[in-house]
Amino acid sequence: MPVIAPMPATRPAHIPSQAPSRESADEVMAAGTTVDHLTETYRAHYRSLLGLAALLLDDTASCEDVVQEAFIRVHSARSRVREPEKTLAYLRQTVVNLSRSALRRRILGLKLLSKPMPDMASAEEGAYDQLERDALIKAMRGLQRRQREVLVLRYFADMTEAQVAETLGISLGSVKAYGSRGIAALRIAMEAPA
Numbered sequence: 001m002p003v004i005a006p007m008p009a010t011r012p013a014h015i016p017s018q019a020p021s022r023e024s025a026d027e028v029m030a031a032g033t034t035v036d037h038l039t040e041t042y043r044a045h046y047r048s049l050l051g052l053a054a055l056l057l058d059d060t061a062s063c064e065d066v067v068q069e070a071f072i073r074v075h076s077a078r079s080r081v082r083e084p085e086k087t088l089a090y091l092r093q094t095v096v097n098l099s100r101s102a103l104r105r106r107i108l109g110l111k112l113l114s115k116p117m118p119d120m121a122s123a124e125e126g127a128y129d130q131l132e133r134d135a136l137i138k139a140m141r142g143l144q145r146r147q148r149e150v151l152v153l154r155y156f157a158d159m160t161e162a163q164v165a166e167t168l169g170i171s172l173g174s175v176k177a178y179g180s181r182g183i184a185a186l187r188i189a190m191e192a193p194a
């Protein structure tokens with residue numbers, strides 16, 4: 001059986017159409033180095049950053065989102081990272097900041113949630129309340145005109161006795177007298193069987 005010798009490893013010939021300038025070559029090398037360094041940092045420290053986020057947040061999905069977002073932000077701003085050894089510090093700080101933001105959004109969301117409705121009255125209670133209102137209206141119609149006016153202005157319009165006196169053009173003593181007589185008449189009318 002014939003032995004086939006392996007082919008020598010050759011690099012494809014690359015003939016640049018134009019020689020790159022010294023500045024652009026340095027920029028490409030620096031950007032490539034930063035991306036490679038960030039990739040290595042991702043592989044080496046993903047779990048520790050996830051643990052950091054887990055200390056600040058309460059659910060795994062949010063922790064993973066925060067760590068991923070931190071890597072994306074640091075990758076986007078990699079040109080501003082002058083010292084590659086500080087990449088991990090930038091990532092940690094970004095994880096902390098993003099975790100704080102996530103917590104603030106949650107708190108705000110909880111504040112903006114609609115408040116639970118108070119216990120609604122049953123149909124029977126609503127019907128009973130309606131009967132009481134109807135009885136009160138009927139009893140109010142049975143009062144003398146001045147008594148009714150004083151009670152409506154005093155208790156339904158929430159005016160003071162002086163304001164009622166001024167509105168009706170009567171004395172303060174008359175307001176007190178009509179009011180007390182009107183309340184007494186209402187009590188009798190409301191207690192009487194219908």
